[in-house]
Amino acid sequence: MPWSPFSRICSRIFAGLFFILLAVPALAEQRAGNIYGLPPCLTTAGERVDLIFWIIFSLTATVFVLVQGTYIVYLIKYRYRPGVKAHYSHGNNTLEVIWTTLPTLIFLALAIYSNRIWDEIHRPPPENALTIDVSSYQFGWQMRYPGVSGKLSPCDVKKISAQNPFGTDPSDPRTAQDVISPELVIPVGRPVHVLLHSRDVIHAFYVPEFRLYQDCVPGRTIGWVWFQATRTGDFQLACNQLCGTGHFNMKAPIHIVTEGDFQKWLSTRQQKNAAPLPSSISKQ
């Protein structure tokens, strides 16, 4: 096989470069601070997601090291040497059975455990949950909160139009009480149940700190998403489904505040409701 001394030297140089260049991302990560791990986790469901994430991470990291390590050992140990003939073997059925059964069991166990957590995350929201209507459009978000009655006025996706962006019933007395906001303000420690809507194309409700993604599908209400924040802070809601030219900037502020601050904000917001948009709240 052709294999000149020059290409041997080239290979060594490039092999060296390979490891130097792999160090570059590692250095970049250290410079920028806390980007090695995951972003902070803010919801109870998110903690469950992180648990299974780390289980899979440890499993795959082990397999990665074992498989790649074995390859490197093989590449060195079984390299061509003059006079040494390769071992003649067409395979081994016992081995085939073992390395079919073992991964099957591991993968099935992962699937079963994953789906238990999946079901747990998607159990029905608790009774005391705050329900918020989250409405997406090209290219922004609008939230609708229950007014003084404590209940959101009912909506119907078939009624959504330019004049009635939430598809509510104007004759319902609760409709006038609804609080409209361009920002998602939620109380810490209380379950929040969001009803996801879209007025035009598919958007996605994505908050990395909540470990939560869900598409908002036009013509439907996605009603199974709820979460419970574990601490206060300011974050961003992002659209994570390509929805047109303005997609890259389709975001909304999220404020997680204490229950008291939340009630205060809601009543202030209610008074301003005559002029629904755009107005921004003061940081709580």
Add this chain to the structure above:
Amino acid sequence: MSASIAHTSHLADTSPEVHGDHGHGHGKKGLMHYLWNTDHKVIAMQFLFTSIIYLVLGGLMAEAMRWQLAWPGHPIPFIGHLFPSTIVSDDGALIPGGYNMLVTMHGTLLVFFVAMPVLIGVFGNFLIPLKIGAGDMAFPAINELSYWLFSVSGLVMLASFFVPGGAPGTGWTAYAPLSSVGAYNGTPMGQTLWCISLFMNGLGSLTGAVNYITTVITMRAPGMTMFRMPLPVWAIFVTAILLIFAIPVLSAAAALIVFDLNFGTSFYRPSGGGQPILWQHLFWFFGHPEVYILVLPAMGFVSEILAVFSRKPVFGYKAMVYAMSIIGLLGFVVWGHHMYVSGMNLTLSALFSVSTMVIAVPSAIKTFNWMGTMWRGSIHYTVPMAFAVAFVSMFVIGGLSGIFMASTPVDLFVHHTYFIVAHFHYVIFGAIVFSTFAALYFWFPKMSGRMFNNTLGWIHFWMSLVFFNLTFFPMHNLGLAGMMRRISDPTVYDCLRQVQPLNVVCTIGAMGLGLSTIPFLINMFWSIWKGPKAPANPWSSTTLEWTLDYPIQHGNFPVTPTVYHGPYEYSVPGLEKDFLPQNEKAPSHITLEAH
């Protein structure tokens, strides 16, 4: 069985098409020789050179996107002004809508106009008849038609850049109703051309698939039983069956988009009673088998190349064939794992996650068998072997990162982030493209009659490996930091500004990866004309194509070969040379191990 094989191959040898075309194509090598030719080897070259053009175009689009992500809003040097005004501003910086167009066209071109034609069009055409001992494809004229459908569909796709509104900006997945309502996407003409192009491209794939299946079933040389076929042939055979079932679904779904866009129907528009998620089901019913359509041939090439350069039989040949068939079968029941969080029924998501975990098993089996092939081998370090080993290594990374998304709760976190961009580029670039490079270097002597330049080959290999990992590995971290895919400016998000240095690293890697194609292209084009003449069997390989001298005449085999044993008899004990070609009988004192 053997009687019927002899009968069909006899037919193949004397069939009027083969002989008629032989006389027809002989002697004149004008432009027409390269434009309309029914020789499978020439068609393979047509596919190759056309796809290289699309590879360069799709690659430049990716470079432009990477520049924008690292330095948002800055004019793109060198290539910025090559783009039409729907994509860049006057100073040559990408605009958001233009970024979406590049996202769409990069994905579409690389999947449909580079990966598929190279893996299936180039190697399917070149290898199947040569490896099974046939004179040509079963339907040579339909074969050329398939090339022209592919070629013209590419022009239709590129034409979308120049119609009013520009190219579609809806992603290669074209989710409805964004893609199906002109008022939402602003590019109804471009989107229509996209659909028409994929429809034509699909017809080309289908005609090709019918041809491959027929050829493999009816035109094998005497003694070439199914279980004596080399693994690349098996891989393309299974792939062709997948194409037959998957492509029509995409074609139909794309036709519905054309109706919605232009004729006022409402298949995907909820206000008219349509269902947006219907598109996703149809698209991914095609789209997931599509992944296996790409990866199966890649696996086939690598299995063979690993065996040749380890001088060992493929470990578990039959296990490899069964694994490929099971992947093909299960590939049709996992499409829902793209849709866990699409609004699909939650229990359905759970079911799809089980089938998705199960389909990882045959891939694991194949990885272990590749390890077994190298175990106690005599490994020769050559350029094709290096790419084949890199394939396995990158495929392992891409496969392992896939387990994260397969788990439903983790998908809640990483869905549509750069984690998945990293994952599928490890599979499609790290695995499939590396395997293509391995195959190109491996069969280059047979295709061109010349040897490639080894030094340039090694430079190409190391640059690809280094810069590929530099580009795509940090994307795992970007995804876990919450970076969404398909956004043209990550710095608009507070949480993403702090990871911006990683985006710069990825872009530096992408530039290097772009440069790495230069030694490759120089090597290929220089060696075709000026490379040293290659011997008939430079790698001491066992399969039938290496028994032929260059140039291989139209009709391939002067005498139909007879096959006596399986494809990978390397290092047989008691034999002086370390390989036993398929058309050579083993000496009577040697018994070959059953595989």
